[in-house]
Amino acid sequence: MLPFAIDRHSVVPIYYQIQQHLLDRIHRGELKPGDPVPPEQELSASLGVSRMTVRQALKSLCSLGVAYSRRGRGTFISGMKLEKNCRQVRSFTEEMQALGLRPRSKVLSFRVRPAAREVSEALRLRPKEPVIRLERIRLAGASPMGVESSYLPQRLCPDLLSQFDPRGSLYQALWQHYGIQMLFADETVEAGLASAQDSQRLRVPVGAPVFLFTRLSYVHGGQPVEYVKSVYRGDRYKIVNRLTRLNRALLTGGSGLVT
Amino acid sequence: MLPFAIDRHSVVPIYYQIQQHLLDRIHRGELKPGDPVPPEQELSASLGVSRMTVRQALKSLCSLGVAYSRRGRGTFISGMKLEKNCRQVRSFTEEMQALGLRPRSKVLSFRVRPAAREVSEALRLRPKEPVIRLERIRLAGASPMGVESSYLPQRLCPDLLSQFDPRGSLYQALWQHYGIQMLFADETVEAGLASAQDSQRLRVPVGAPVFLFTRLSYVHGGQPVEYVKSVYRGDRYKIVNRLTRLNRALLTGGSGLVT
């Protein structure tokens, strides 16, 4: 074991330093799937911190899915790939950048309109309350990936039309100008066929397979703030999900009560 | 506030009793979305337990998504629906029963075969190691929903062919006979068009929209045990996801480009 030293004067919490150190060792291959993590007491003693602090680090690794612990036996590295965790709320921009591609947008329209019934119901607004609609073609490099229509209550971002350059990242602008950050989103996915309009915008044949997304994004506390409908090319887009069986497992960071 | 009493002699941990008590109050409507939970110190004092124990209860509520806390302000009930959590690993049987439909299966084949390359690589087996293949048409009532092919290493369930009636629930049989329980699964979804064979089996026109699923299920510790490829009707199936934004920028999963 390397003589890993805790920086007690850092602003970074100790448990977080420990967590990062263990993640590093996993990444470097020093800890392989199935390997036991050093026991809590040993870590506690060798690092000179309380056992509860070590536990907090290990617990966070467990809830990330990187490790799992078994009472009476120890804590072990799980064989899970880090790259494939639960899907996140990410903007198109973030998603493309993570893949090393250059995200671009072609703006079709950007204006204020009274909310259609579908939109006002989803966002829990009064009927016909003004919403900002941003309609964009999404491109990776030069090739079109999908068409997106976002709807935001004008009340929450009154001067977005003048503040925001619609070719940039909407999520980034919302965060910078209004402190709005999406915390989670509910998404519905359907399989469909490209319409005549889709086919023109996405440059695929009529009847080509497409994904139809409907997404409702929420901020802290469960208030919905963005409604998105989009059509993505089925030949260039793929959904990857991690499904979990027990929510209980997340609860206590390990094996909780087995009922 | 009700004089809620902790049972100190129960086998149920105290933090869990507190968590359940708060969940009850939310369910009964005493605590509504946006409401603050009593502060940790107050709970700690009124229940006569340590603050760390209260914190463990609140933390578990937060990781369930039921509540969220803000430093310096308090802990609040979030507006999230419990029923709509992340997608779960569920068998077709469980999924249909949850919707109040009668799941049925028509077995197309059930036999041992050497693993194809795609299968052996996914399940991390030796090339051509024997696997059990179960091919089924899935029906809800009388109408076909999809076609599924499951692959399991024979090593893990040697006498499954004789033990298991393939018209029943595979997951239930694996749990009862071998103690195998799927803990999580990685799923890939693509949009496609029905082939001639699909169209016959699913009773849809050739070229109708379909979902193509590829699923790899894991047990405790990350060992893969089941590989499934399936085709589902796009007109009768819909995917609902809850996406979350993770605070730490470690993970880079999600939907992505076909590479």
Next chain:
DNA sequence: TGAGGCCGGTTGTCTAGACAAGCAGTCATG
């Protein structure tokens, strides 16, 4: 009016212990 400082309340982090419960051996006994 506006800016800055202070203060009480809240969550976040951390300590140094304690006992219980589960697991895997070893060892003695039948």
Next chain:
DNA sequence: CATGACTGCTTGTCTAGACAACCGGCCTCA
């Protein structure tokens, strides 16, 4: 050889504190 008790190690739960960081409102002062 089989069985059960014992022992050492590990994680799970819990305590009674401590200080730090942060928030919002209030007050003072320019």
